[in-house]
Amino acid sequence: MMPKALGGQIVMEKTPRYFVTVDTPARVHAMSQDIKLIVVVRDPVTRAISDYTQIISKTPEIPPFERLAFKNHTTGQIDSLWSPLWIGLYAQHMERWLAWFPRAQIHLVSGERLISDPAGELGKVQDFLGLQRIVTDKHFYFNKTKGFPCLKKPEGSSKPHCLGKTKGRTHVSIDPEVVQKLRDFYRPHNQRFYQMAGQDFGWQ
Numbered sequence: 001m002m003p004k005a006l007g008g009q010i011v012m013e014k015t016p017r018y019f020v021t022v023d024t025p026a027r028v029h030a031m032s033q034d035i036k037l038i039v040v041v042r043d044p045v046t047r048a049i050s051d052y053t054q055i056i057s058k059t060p061e062i063p064p065f066e067r068l069a070f071k072n073h074t075t076g077q078i079d080s081l082w083s084p085l086w087i088g089l090y091a092q093h094m095e096r097w098l099a100w101f102p103r104a105q106i107h108l109v110s111g112e113r114l115i116s117d118p119a120g121e122l123g124k125v126q127d128f129l130g131l132q133r134i135v136t137d138k139h140f141y142f143n144k145t146k147g148f149p150c151l152k153k154p155e156g157s158s159k160p161h162c163l164g165k166t167k168g169r170t171h172v173s174i175d176p177e178v179v180q181k182l183r184d185f186y187r188p189h190n191q192r193f194y195q196m197a198g199q200d201f202g203w204q
């Protein structure tokens with residue numbers, strides 16, 4: 001379903017689910033072997049809480065995060081198959097992609113640095129895509145109220161553009177003990193992911 005393009009044009013498509021869907025690497029490989037892949041990753045614990053915040057905003061009747069995160073609350077056994085937690089097992093997902101694509105064809109973007117240093121992170125994306133570095137520091141300003149960077153002037157518009165209301169929303173508050181258990185759970189997975197990535201994302 002990718003649109004046709006002229007020589008010199010780059011076609012882009014974004015579907016977060018691709019990174020974690022088991023059959024996708026093989027299907028993408030069958031479509032194009034020299035495709036460039038970009039993945040935005042953030043601290044998996046914050047990611048899970050953000051995910052849950054999104055789910056509960058649509059289905060308020062679901063059980064609390066603390067209940068869904070554990071298979072057995074007494075033994076503290078984490079339910080790693082619960083989607084918000086399973087998605088954060090980046091090393092497992094990355095492994096499936098690396099069975100089909102060389103590491104150099106996959107570029108990892110830090111979700112945290114995308115907020116703290118958008119121009120730096122986008123500079124690396126432009127290099128990865130073989131583009132001239134057109135987007136730089138001068139294209140962004142930091143909106144303190146939102147806690148997010150905004151574009152000073154998007155193409156074709158004279159007004160600044162900030163991300164929508166749901167970006168940078170307040171997360172559901174989670175029992176700190178549960179957060180600590182999740183940090184302990186993810187630590188070895190994160191370490192394995194840093195090794196595959198060749199970079200330390202600095203998650204706690």
Ligand SMILES: Nc1ncnc2c1ncn2[C@@H]1O[C@H](COP(=O)(O)OS(=O)(=O)O)[C@@H](OP(=O)(O)O)[C@H]1O
Nearest residue numbers: 049050051053054111114115163166167168169171
């Ligand atoms: N450009 C950019 N830079 C940094 N962070 C970003 C960006 N776009 C989305 N986000 C954050 O990703 C979280 C999920 O947002 P999404 O737009 O993907 O989906 S949704 O809002 O949950 O439907 C959500 O995280 P939280 O706000 O922490 O819940 C978004 O704020």
